[in-house]
Amino acid sequence: MENRDKHALPVSDALGRPLRDLRISVTDRCNFRCRYCMPEEVFGPDFRFLPKEKLLSLPELERLTRIFVSLGVEKVRITGGEPLLRKNIDEIISRLGDIEGVRDIAMTTNGSLLKQKAQALKDAGLARITVSLDSLNDERFGAMNGRGFPVKGVLEGIDAAAEAGLSVKVNMVVQKGVNDQDIVPMARYFRERGHILRFVEFMDVGNSNGWNMKHVVPSKQIVDMIHQEMPLEPAEANYFGEVATRYRYQGSKDEIGLISSVTQAFCGSCTRARLSAEGHLYTCLFASNKTDLLSVMRAGASDNELRSFIAEVWGKREDRYSETRLTQTRPVQKVEMSHIGG
Template identity: 55%
Template sequence: MDSHIIDQLGRPIKDLRISVIDQCNFRCTYCMPAEIFGPDYAFLPKEELLSFDEIVRLAEIFAKFGVEKIRLTGGEPLMRKDLADLVGRLKDIDGIKDIAVTTNAVFLVRQAQKLKDAGLDRVNISLDAIEDHVFQETNGRGIKTKPVLKGIEAARDAGLKIKINMVVKKGMNEDQILPMARYFKGTGDTLRFIEFMEVGNHNGWNMDAVVSKKWIIEQIHQEMPLVPQDPSYYGEVASRYRYEDGSGEIGVISSVTEAFCSSCTRARLSADGNLFTCLFASSGYDLKTMLREGESDETITDYLLAIWTGRTDQYSVDRAQGKPMKENKIEMSYIGG
């Protein structure tokens, strides 16, 4: 961390999300709908992806801005060859305290221990239902929960911290809230419910499909009493609740009904090297060209400083105030969440 840079920022960038690949072995209805990402969809060619050297160089620069947490996303990041090598290199960067991977967990059986040995701290696992007939509908491929649950078990055995992310969409899987809470209660894993958001242009979002944080908490509290918790750190997006009986905790991410734009400390880097300052952005800032044209770290640092201090994005706040929304938002599969 560079104190001179931090003083200019106003608020630091604490959390860097890096999409390492745009491909996935699921075609989920939330971020990679089958009607868009069919068998003929043209994913990025290998040469368009940032190399591990380029990712590490940018991560080193971002660490000067206060970044302490890096999450590797996709697509499915475990499809990127030798991901454990990248984890190890990122873990060695001064100031980086936490490395995570967002995954559907299918490949964790083979890779969990290797990733842990390389320095991975935790995994964020996407699982939108615990009952097979619902999960098969949500993932769009007819895949059952068994391979995901085996991946979760492998992550536990490796000693990785685990967060389970469930996107809740009315009419699709709201009846899975309680079954999911029952299943993961007492396991040591943190289950997080995410309000259905209008990321991208193809997930069929409308407000009628949103299941609110308030409703989710009420359903669980009636059966399994909850106690609200204070945030663990500035900028934490999930509202945390612990079970009254001490058997764990849950979280709810409520960017639709309770916007948290003003405390956002996240930056997102796409697999082809574009920087986004908001999950709902419609355009990014090209860093890959700067890297490949030989720009110095100092030049890139100055560019990033201008971007971060000049940001005005507050999409969720604007939406809540009824302001006109931008069209052609970036897809979740591209930006990585």
């Protein structure tokens, strides 16, 4: 186990928000072309992904994570692209999970390769996994993932993850007129199987997903729809900065979550930094600006220099895009979600 640097101190940004969570994209590659993330007409068959030498290596990932932990990070989430496309993903999980101070290591995946890799992920030390699934209907899901990938393949991955002993959550991005008819069937299905389903409001991440407010199904409406068949009651947050608002099915411990970045912005409690596959630090999911840590590191910066650099960037952070979205007077160029993993 690595020792936490006893001389480093946790940092907070300009709005008093601590740095607690680090989301690491280990690859920009993805085998899906989801409409809300990586639409085919923009990311076509000839799209050029990053060459291997541009990616953070395992030692670089380990080094940067250790530095982030010294600044207050306690939770690490592995993302992509699709993280299971990274060849040494189990070793990455093992090495990062061994860093003292990392209390929790999780992953977000589209689930397409999960059936084959679930046990290896668990053996490497992964504790929790979130699987993206937007419908139980093959036609709708195939259209949304842009590759015609069947629902069965993802459900088998979810089952394999649960059998391996991983804690499983499922994320459903809801779009009005696209898959909103699947809200209650999805809730029913995953309640019966004991997995927490989280409904994600369709967000304007990046610049290419055709976002419009009229395509958003507000979380309140989602709760009302489910409540009519399966009565719900509010549940308290598990911790400061929790992304999802929790609801419990009355008379049980089963629950759902709502990620309401559009209608109930939670910028005030955001503790998340994002590291892209090529080592760029983003301080917001909707960020326009980035900080190139990889170039600084490969130029020979010491750990102390990197730590001070990251602390300075976080200390100046004022991001609260979701709170100001509807007051924007001109389009803002933002990083694509496929690049930093949501």
